[in-house]
Amino acid sequence: MYVAVKGGEAAIDNAHRLLAEARRGDPAIPELSVAQIRAQMALLVDRVMTEGSLYDPDLAALALKQARGDVVEAVFLVRAYRTTLPRFGASVPVETGAMTVERRISATFKDLPGGQVLGPTFDYTHRLIDFALAAESECEPAAEAEPRADAGTCPRVTDLLAQDGLIEPSPADDGAPVGDLTREPVDYPADRALRLQALARGDEGFILSLAYSTQRGYGRTHPFVGEIRVGAVDVAFVPEELGFAVPLGRVRLTECQMVNQFKGSGAAPPQFTRGYGLSFGQSERKAMAMALVDRALRAEELGEPVASPAQDQEFVLAHCDSLQATGFVEHLKLPHYVDFQAELELVRRLRAAFEETSDAAGMQEAAE
Amino acid sequence: MTTSPEQDGEVAARQAVMALCAEAGRDALEAAVAALGAPVAEDLRPAETGLVMATGRIGGDGRPFNLGEVSVTRAAIRLDGGRTGFAYHLGRDRRKARLAAILDALWQDPARRGRVEAALAPATAQSESARRQAARRTAATRVDFLTLARGED
Numbered sequence: 208m209y210v211a212v213k214g215g216e217a218a219i220d221n222a223h224r225l226l227a228e229a230r231r232g233d234p235a236i237p238e239l240s241v242a243q244i245r246a247q248m249a250l251l252v253d254r255v256m257t258e259g260s261l262y263d264p265d266l267a268a269l270a271l272k273q274a275r276g277d278v279v280e281a282v283f284l285v286r287a288y289r290t291t292l293p294r295f296g297a298s299v300p301v302e303t304g305a306m307t308v309e310r311r312i313s314a315t316f317k318d319l320p321g322g323q324v325l326g327p328t329f330d331y332t333h334r335l336i337d338f339a340l341a342a343e344s345e346c347e348p349a350a351e352a353e354p355r356a357d358a359g360t361c362p363r364v365t366d367l368l369a370q371d372g373l374i375e376p377s378p379a380d381d382g383a384p385v386g387d388l389t390r391e392p393v394d395y396p397a398d399r400a401l402r403l404q405a406l407a408r409g410d411e412g413f414i415l416s417l418a419y420s421t422q423r424g425y426g427r428t429h430p431f432v433g434e435i436r437v438g439a440v441d442v443a444f445v446p447e448e449l450g451f452a453v454p455l456g457r458v459r460l461t462e463c464q465m466v467n468q469f470k471g472s473g474a475a476p477p478q479f480t481r482g483y484g485l486s487f488g489q490s491e492r493k494a495m496a497m498a499l500v501d502r503a504l505r506a507e508e509l510g511e512p513v514a515s516p517a518q519d520q521e522f523v524l525a526h527c528d529s530l531q532a533t534g535f536v537e538h539l540k541l542p543h544y545v546d547f548q549a550e551l552e553l554v555r556r557l558r559a560a561f562e563e564t565s566d567a568a569g570m571q572e573a574a575e
Numbered sequence: 576m577t578t579s580p581e582q583d584g585e586v587a588a589r590q591a592v593m594a595l596c597a598e599a600g601r602d603a604l605e606a607a608v609a610a611l612g613a614p615v616a617e618d619l620r621p622a623e624t625g626l627v628m629a630t631g632r633i634g635g636d637g638r639p640f641n642l643g644e645v646s647v648t649r650a651a652i653r654l655d656g657g658r659t660g661f662a663y664h665l666g667r668d669r670r671k672a673r674l675a676a677i678l679d680a681l682w683q684d685p686a687r688r689g690r691v692e693a694a695l696a697p698a699t700a701q702s703e704s705a706r707r708q709a710a711r712r713t714a715a716t717r718v719d720f721l722t723l724a725r726g727e728d
Contacts, residue, residue, distance in 0.1 A: 260643035262629065263666065293625040295647060295663075300630045300639045307706070309713050317720040325716040350715035351708070358714060363635050377637025385630065385639050399633060400640035407642050441594070442645060444627045444663055451586050454594035455627065455647055456665035462635060485631045485642055 230275050244268040253459075253488025254278060258529055259285030260389075260408040262458050262487050279410075279529045286530055297385070299443045299452050303462045303485070306438040308361050310489075314432040315466060321361030326437060327489075364434040365464050365481060374466065374479040395521050402504055402520060406497045407486060409527030415492060417517040417527075418499035426515035428502045429468035430482065437461045437489050461490050465498035472510045480509060592682050592695070596675035597664045599698040604674040607694040611687070616677050619651035619659060622669035650676040658683055 231238065245252055245268035255267040259282045267285060274280035310326025313319055325331075368374040378399065386401040393401060406414060421428055439459050443452040463484035471477035482502025484494035503517040516522050526532060596604060608614075626644040633640055649663045650672035660680025662672045682691040 257643070261626070261646060262643060263646040265666070266646065289626060289644060292646070293623070294644075295625045295627050295649065297628040297641070298630050298645070300632045301642070303631070303635045307709075309709065310716075317722065322717045323720065324713050325718055326713060349712045351711035352715040352717070354710045354714040355717070358710065358717075365634060366636075377632065377634030380632070380638050383638075385641055387628065387641050389641075400638055403631075403633060404641040404643075442627070442629055442665065444647070446649075446661065446663060448651070449661060452590065453661070453663045454590055454597055455645065455663050456594075456597040458629065458645060458665065460631075464635065481634055483634050487643060 230273070239272060241265060241268045241272060244271055250489060251276075251278070253486075253490050254411060254493070255281045255285060256487040257490050257493060258282045258408055258410060259289075261285050261289050264488075279533050283530055283533070295446070296444060298455070299445065301440045301442055301458075301460065303436065303440060303460065304361075304363055304366075306361070306436055306440045306460070306462070307457075308436050308438040310437040311361055311434065312432070313364050313434045315434075316364060316367070319361075319364065319367075321357055321359075322355065361436065363464060365466070368433070368466070368479065372478065375469075375475075375481060377481070393524055395524075396507075397520060397524060399501070399505070399508075402524060403483065403485075403497075403501060405524045405527060406484075406500055409497075410529035410532065411490070411493045411496070413527050413529070413532075414496040414500055417503070417523060418496035420515065421499055421503045421517045426503045426506065426518045428465075428482065428499065430499055430502065431466045432495065433464040433466035433481075435461065435463050435491055435494065437491070459488050461486050461488065461494040463491070463494035463498040465495070465502055467502050469509065474510075480505070589679070589682065592691070593662065593675070593679060595695060595698055595702065596662065596678055598702055599695075601668055601671040601674070603695075603698040603701070604671055604678065607691070607698065608674050608677055610694040611678075611681055611690060614654055614677065614681065616652040616654050616660075616673075616680070618673075619653050620649075622648060622650040622673045622676075624648045624667045624669065627663075648672040652676045652680060654680045656684075 245264050248268070248271065251271060252264050252267045255271055255278060256262050256264065258278070259267060259270070261267075263285075266288065267281065270281040270284040270288075271278075273284060308321070308324060308326075310324060310328060311319075311321065312323050312325065317323070365374055365377075369376060386398060386404070388401060388404055393405070397405070420426070422430075437459070439457040442455045442458050444455055445452050461484075465482035465484070467480045467482060469475075469478060469480040480502065482498040482500075482505075484497035484499075484501065486493045486497065500517055500523060503515070504520050504523060506513045506518040511518075513519060625647055627647045629642045629645050630639045631642040632638065645665055646667055647663055647665060648667055648669050648671070649661070650669065651659065651661050652673065653659050654677070658680045660676040660678070660683070662675035662679055664672045664675060678691055678695070681687050
């Protein structure tokens with residue numbers, strides 16, 4: 208237990224001043240601007256928005272600057288900021304089928320209506336350090352080409368498979384209220400919507416490792432990437448005073464449709480099942496891992512044995528939030544003096560008792 | 576609530592202007608409001624920043640779920656003549672939301688609608704050209720994968 212302590216104000220103030228100077232670093236080197244972080248550390252900004260669960264690139268970039276690039280600390284700052292703001296309401300659900308696609312790939316179909324576009328990707332790079340980047344240089348302008356006639360319409364791959372009944376449909380919108388874990392503590396078992404909310408804001412590293420564990424045999428799901436798409440979608444909100452959907456602007460999202468083998472059960476014919484991932488910005492690894500874990504967490508629903516960590520929703524949901532995890536782990540460094548004093552006393556007493564008994568035993572041995 | 580097709584068309588046109596203002600930069604809206612004579616407007620409600628929970632759908636088309644919040648700034652104003660205007664924008668720019676609310680109020684006046692749209696024409700052009708260029712860059716990365724026969728037949 209952590210007990211409040213007094214004292215150390217001057218040291219704390221000075222530590223924070225030192226932090227400010229350490230954050231700035233060598234004054235001979237130009238200071239980073241928030242706009243630079245936003246533009247040039249874009250994927251890091253996307254991660255902070257995703258795990259901070261707040262889409263605001265400028266704010267995420269500022270949080271990263273303040274946190275000296277520490278992702279979890281930046282997530283903490285973003286989450287703390289959001290608690291200071293009123294909630295106007297919930298958006299109209301975003302329509303990812305109408306996304307302005309800047310990247311869209313499928314590992315299941317090579318020919319898709321709308322085509323496969325690679326967009327800005329690390330895929331197929333050689334992962335060799337580019338020393339030319341160490342020097343400031345102009346980059347070659349991106350290539351351009353006339354979009355083909357079908358480029359504007361990209362139906363979801365899952366819709367193509369659904370036409371033949373080969374894949375399960377998405378759970379229908381029954382109009383039931385959507386659970387929100389930022390408003391109500393999670394009750395187990397949690398429904399899929401709530402699980403997706405938790406996974407969407409969950410730590411990328413943790414979700415990635417769980418997803419990897421399913422591939423290594425701890426709750427196999429036989430996945431294929433049906434589709435990954437990255438691009439901008441419209442977000443709209445219906446204010447009470449207007450009564451119609453007001454377009455708020457466009458947000459960049461990454462969506463992953465995982466298609467999984469399923470041999471069927473007594474109740475369901477053999478068909479492909481699905482896992483779903485959606486994240487802010489270009490966060491492909493996160494969206495893929497989320498989709499894998501989403502599918503793994505459906506084990507019970509699909510009549511599969513629940514035997515592995517990635518299938519155990521309480522294990523996954525209770526531990527995937529980096530802020531909760533860091534809060535509990537890092538609180539250990541705060542003063543625990545009273546607690547520890549009590550433990551010390553206890554150990555001293557136990558030792559005294561132990562020595563008494565062993566002395567007595569020793570005397571008895573000597574006497575024999 | 577039932578609406579007539581004319582009302583639906585009116586709402587759709589208003590939404591299109593709102594979408595344009597949401598996407599445009601603050602400078603573009605400053606310029607548009609200035610071009611329209613910078614009318615006096617009083618706040619119905621001071622511009623404020625808050626949150627909207629962005630929702631997605633399971634599988635892209637199924638039951639909704641909460642994806643995460645977006646920061647949103649809203650403004651509500653009244654012009655001298657009594658017309659009211661509203662704006663809700665992503666981000667935290669209160670000044671920009673207020674400008675958009677003024678444009679929304681002006682646009683609702685049939686007598687001024689044409690001038691508002693003309694004042695916003697540069698923003699429209701810029702948005703369209705940015706989209707065209709992005710589409711052309713994306714198109715250059717379109718790939719045609721070929722599967723190669725494997726095995727020894």
